Amino acid sequence: DVKVTQSSRYLVKRTGEKVFLECVQDMDHENMFWYRQDPGLGLRLIYFSYDVKMKEKGDIPEGYSVSREKKERFSLILESASTNQTSMYLCASRLDRGSDRSYEQYFGPGTRLTVT
């Protein structure tokens, strides 16, 4: 069973703080993703990564950066947290090899971040 874990379920930070959200997957997946999930807006892609040290911007990268130093770990960084970054953050991973289910993304449980 694929397991995607996120370091925190709930996080409360102050405006201007630097925030790290960690995601780890245990299935040797090449591709990893960070989304934010907001009511009425659905899931929006922030960043994704095809491989170690590789990253690409998603649809809403402003205010965020990412780090992928090891294959299993993908970190989302809020350089200076703002109240409009209060949201649910979901990490996902995917196997980048040919298989019938190869385009399934496996999601973590989410981190609910509140910025005050």
Add this chain to the structure above:
Amino acid sequence: AQRVTQPEKLLSVFKGAPVELKCNYSYSGSPELFWYVQYSRQRLQLLLRHISRESIKGFTADLNKGETSFHLKKPFAQEEDSAMYYCALRIWDTDKLIFGTGTRLQVFP
């Protein structure tokens, strides 16, 4: 521009009633579509994808390229179907998924 539209935020039905969750897409390439589901207090997970042409938990979805739709259907809703449902479009030759805004399905006893 690529877009996925789910026009209903909330769909409420009684147990045993038919269910149809609507999804329309806008995409100039060859579409690959998915339905993801999130049950209460559980993680988001894949329900079905159009390429597989399968029925999962009694749900089916047919890709209609003429109407650019991928509606999710179930003939007889169950209480355990209550969840948030997201339609998603994969951009060809990338890993990017474009998600709709989601529809919350409530099935009453």
